Amino acid sequence: MNTPNAIERRRREQAATPTPDKRSRRSHEQRSAETQSALVEAAIEMLREVGYAGVTTAAVARRAGCTTGAMHHHFGSKEELMLAVLTRLSLEFEALYLAFKLLADLPLSRRCEKVVEMLADYYIGPRYVAVWELYVGTRCERSLNELCVKNRKRVVSKLESVWLQIFADVETTRADLVALLRFALTFLRSLGLDHTLGTDPGATAAQREILRATLVDRISASASARKGGRR
Amino acid sequence: MNTPNAIERRRREQAATPTPDKRSRRSHEQRSAETQSALVEAAIEMLREVGYAGVTTAAVARRAGCTTGAMHHHFGSKEELMLAVLTRLSLEFEALYLAFKLLADLPLSRRCEKVVEMLADYYIGPRYVAVWELYVGTRCERSLNELCVKNRKRVVSKLESVWLQIFADVETTRADLVALLRFALTFLRSLGLDHTLGTDPGATAAQREILRATLVDRISASASARKGGRR
DNA sequence: TCCTTTACATATTACATAGTATGTAAAATG
DNA sequence: CATTTTACATACTATGTAATATGTAAAGGA
Numbered sequence: 130m131n132t133p134n135a136i137e138r139r140r141r142e143q144a145a146t147p148t149p150d151k152r153s154r155r156s157h158e159q160r161s162a163e164t165q166s167a168l169v170e171a172a173i174e175m176l177r178e179v180g181y182a183g184v185t186t187a188a189v190a191r192r193a194g195c196t197t198g199a200m201h202h203h204f205g206s207k208e209e210l211m212l213a214v215l216t217r218l219s220l221e222f223e224a225l226y227l228a229f230k231l232l233a234d235l236p237l238s239r240r241c242e243k244v245v246e247m248l249a250d251y252y253i254g255p256r257y258v259a260v261w262e263l264y265v266g267t268r269c270e271r272s273l274n275e276l277c278v279k280n281r282k283r284v285v286s287k288l289e290s291v292w293l294q295i296f297a298d299v300e301t302t303r304a305d306l307v308a309l310l311r312f313a314l315t316f317l318r319s320l321g322l323d324h325t326l327g328t329d330p331g332a333t334a335a336q337r338e339i340l341r342a343t344l345v346d347r348i349s350a351s352a353s354a355r356k357g358g359r360r
Numbered sequence: 361m362n363t364p365n366a367i368e369r370r371r372r373e374q375a376a377t378p379t380p381d382k383r384s385r386r387s388h389e390q391r392s393a394e395t396q397s398a399l400v401e402a403a404i405e406m407l408r409e410v411g412y413a414g415v416t417t418a419a420v421a422r423r424a425g426c427t428t429g430a431m432h433h434h435f436g437s438k439e440e441l442m443l444a445v446l447t448r449l450s451l452e453f454e455a456l457y458l459a460f461k462l463l464a465d466l467p468l469s470r471r472c473e474k475v476v477e478m479l480a481d482y483y484i485g486p487r488y489v490a491v492w493e494l495y496v497g498t499r500c501e502r503s504l505n506e507l508c509v510k511n512r513k514r515v516v517s518k519l520e521s522v523w524l525q526i527f528a529d530v531e532t533t534r535a536d537l538v539a540l541l542r543f544a545l546t547f548l549r550s551l552g553l554d555h556t557l558g559t560d561p562g563a564t565a566a567q568r569e570i571l572r573a574t575l576v577d578r579i580s581a582s583a584s585a586r587k588g589g590r591r
Numbered sequence: 592t593c594c595t596t597t598a599c600a601t602a603t604t605a606c607a608t609a610g611t612a613t614g615t616a617a618a619a620t621g
Numbered sequence: 622c623a624t625t626t627t628a629c630a631t632a633c634t635a636t637g638t639a640a641t642a643t644g645t646a647a648a649g650g651a
Contacts, residue, residue, distance in 0.1 A: 154617085154618085156619085157619070157627055157628070159384065159619090160617090160618085160627085160629085161627085164628080164629085166405075178499075179500050180496070180499055181412070181413075182414070182497070183413070185607085187608075187609090195628095195629075195630085196629075197609085197610085197629080198628090198629060198630050198632075199629050201609090201630060202627085203628085203629095205610095206609080207609065207610090216534075225589050243599085265411070265415070265553070266411065268409075268410060268411055268414065268557070269410050269411070269413075269414045289423065303468075308566045308570065309570070311566070311567055312547075312571070313553060315550045315567055316543075316550065318554075319546045319547065319549040319550035322496070322550075323549075326496060328513075335542070335543075336542055336543050336546055339543045339578075343595095359643070360600075368620075376649085385647085385648085388596085388597055388649075391599085391648085392597085392599065393598085395598080405615075416638060416639085418638075426598095427599075427600055427601080429598090429600050429601070430600075430639085433598060433599060434598085434599095436640095438639065471630070474644075569648085
């Protein structure tokens, strides 16, 4: 009762775009790309709203404006769809790294502030919950989970490298620097989940501020350790 | 093939305890209490290992050494079992509050250290993941989730009261004090999940230490604000 | 000791969901 | 324009799971 309506709606939407020909008569390549993208996006939204276990192929297809037939045509299995989701989410996160590097020549505390702010914005945003669900919600699906965990390690490891680059001028052991990043990430994970899934997103700001202050303090302290001669 | 063996094993175990009569011939009350407890405990373990969605009534029953028949006899539905789990876990956590209050007359920084240490130990422990799964993994089960969320609010709110009591001598606004607790809890949630579910529990210690230092610093700073006159 | 109640086990049902099989219309190709 | 290939939709199957229905042995009175 709902499904065909959604599909029809999508058809009309597509037909109604500026260049009707571009939509109503698309190449195979375009059709595929658009449908696949819609499926991945729908899956991400559902991961956020109902968690991995709550994601059904039928619901994803409906939300994407197609059917399970299309879904299986493009992805073969739910697992493959989730791998596509993993890829998209990873790329989005790694896109931040470029922005981080651009901050490298700000004064230290400002730089630290900015990086933490951008990280926090990401974790607070709607995408992170989906990432979390991929890593944790797939615990039962052995093979899928293994890939997610492996990917997570890769992404975090890369981020640690970038972090060390950005703060290369801070005079501490690399271990200390990395520990600080890990501390921030651990905190932000939970903050993000709470912000997106919890009942009062208003509580977020104060906690963010404490994190900001803590990191700036510690980074600055490390930096001045040599100069000031204390520690 | 596995089920009857497990049930027989449990029978033998029960028969093999010091006082055979106490086990082989138990009162109805005892039988009920023991079976219910075993079911709740099994459910908690499964919540940790496979998450809420992965918990099946059959698997819980098998692990508890009984069958789904017994499970439905005692709890009526999966939801009711989960409510029993919620109750047990809440009581366990709230038991900590008593211990916290005993610390109230330690010197400030030592007191703060101790409280954070005990909180961290709890979150790092095997129970917290189950709590988390109850709050987050039940998102789809409207009614159950609502109860879990309401309960969480109650428990956290109580903890905030206790926290304010313990640190009543610190000269700051209550809001600042509570913000500090929330910061710690947000961090510890994620740390606990990572420790229990993640691949390297070894990374936990360093992060704990950063939290400890941060809290002690901030609490001490608040306390000396009046005396020292700075801020 | 008989009878009732309780605490289970076993068998069955109803339902949701991932995946398959098949048909069809739209694009690509010659 | 004819033929093939692609991108889907629809219908169906297989499987797992919560819940129910029913049977049985153990406990608790009378």
